Amino acid sequence: MEQPPASGRPVPLTCPECGGTLSELPVARPPRYRCHTGHAFTATDLVSAQARRNDAALQSSLRVLQVREQLLRRVAAVSRNIGEEAQAQAGLRQAAKVREQARRLAGLLEQETGGA
Ligand SMILES: [Zn+2]
Structure with missing residues (x-):
């Protein structure tokens, strides 16, 4: 050592x-x-660097959620097109949950960057 x-x-x-x-x-x-x-x-x-890393991580999570919502909506549309209405509805409900998560995370980000 x-x-x-x-x-x-x-x-x-x-x-x-x-x-x-x-x-x-x-x-x-x-x-x-x-x-x-x-x-x-x-x-x-260190505090500044930590805040930047935290902000970048939250931004990255937000993008993941937004992409996930788009994907769920796309899959739901395909399900609807092939007559799988129940599956389409389930997908849309899941997409709505993901959108809500993204909305909350965006609110957190606003506090992080706007606050200080
Ligand atoms: Zn070092």
Whole structure:
């Protein structure tokens, strides 16, 4: 277990650049963090980077839900065309649920980006 000098105390945070474990530097006030690769951050940098990652993850989830809704509606239309009305209705109900999830997530995203 080799550690560079003054590497600080490992903390349960990961480097936003490389995903490595961060250590809190012993004497820095306000606290500073560094990974094994040498990326260094203030606490404020970490909070900003975390917010950006969170936002990107929510955006990605929103796109997944939107694509899923479109797919469900497309499949429901095909079911209707071939006379499978019950299946079409079930698909449309599922699509409506997914749309509601997307609507809620979009609301969350608005809070994340609009709030602060
Ligand atoms: Zn790093």
